[in-house]
Amino acid sequence: MKIALYDYWRSSASFRVRIALYLAGLEFKTIxxxxxxxDNLNEEYLALNPQGLVPTLLIDDQVLTQSLAIIEYLDETGRLNILPENPVERLRVKTLSFAIAMEIHPVCNLSVATYAVEASDKKITMNHWMEKFVSKGLLAVEKLLAHPQTGTFCHGDQITMADICLVPQVYNANRWNIPLDDYPRIRSIVENLTVIEAFSKASPEEAQKLKGN
Ligand SMILES: N[C@@H](CCC(=O)N[C@@H](CS)C(=O)NCC(=O)O)C(=O)O
Structure with missing residues (x-):
């Protein structure tokens, strides 16, 4: 099986897929x-991913896009175990994942944030934009984590899709110097996750070193 990841080192969505691939023990090449x-808007890339977003994953001849769909596919094909069997627990993990990947992340996308800065004649700065939406979004996640099923990680002591979403989002918050003092549960879970090899290997710094491996 040949696996190639079209990836941008700083992209949170790419970071999610790198974590999932490492957790699954799958070898992959980075493009x-x-x-x-x-580069995401050139014709060649748009032919693979019409949304012009990263990541795109190639598994042999299959072209896979949308990070959470890719991660769920890796789970369903038996390479991962990141969604609980129990429907209520599964729902909780997806709720946490979507709160990050479908609420915080899209608003803070490079193209969206750049548009906001330009359309406001720079009255809005990139930092203000990020701080406003990341802080608000993470506060909701912190509240969702005030739950009896939160454990070492977002859901109990098993790594789930929610953890795969949380670590890249917190990396992004740190990148924009957003204080995380008011999010003790998030900080503690991320501390527990970053020592795990799949997470540290997938970090943007490590991904930057991989360039076209
Ligand atoms: N929902 C998509 C989001 C992908 C996404 O937004 N990727 C960002 C990087 S994290 C991107 O390609 N941005 C390009 C742009 O904003 O022009 C996924 O999870 O794969």
Missing amino acids: PVDLLNK
């Missing part, structure tokens, strides 16, 4: 897509 250079 860098430089978002600052707008």
Whole structure:
């Protein structure tokens, strides 16, 4: 099986898929897509991913897009075990994952944030935009984590899809110097996760070293 990940080192969605691939023990090649250079909008890339977003994963001839769909696919094909069997627990893990990946992340996308800065004649700065939406979104996640089923990780002591979403989002918050003092549960879970090899290996710093491995 040949696996290739079209990836941007700083992209949270790419970071999620890198974590999932490492957790699944799958070897993959990285094909860098430089978002600052707008490589994601060139014709060749758009033919693979019409949304012009990273990541895109190739497994042999299959073209997979949308990080959570990819992660769920890896789970369903038996390579991961990141969604609980019990429907109520599964729902909780998905709720936490979606609160990050479908609420915080899209608003803070490079193209959205850049548009906000430009359309406001720079009255809105990138930092203010990020702080507003990341802080608000993470506060909701912190509240969702005030739950009896929160454990070492977001849901008990097993790594789930929610953890795969949380670590990249917190990386992004740190990148924009957003204080996390009011999010003790998030900080403690992320501390527990970052020592796990799949998470540390998938970090943007490590991904940057991989460039076109
Ligand atoms: N829902 C998509 C989001 C993908 C996404 O937004 N990727 C960002 C990087 S994290 C991107 O490609 N941004 C390009 C842009 O904003 O122009 C997923 O989870 O795969």
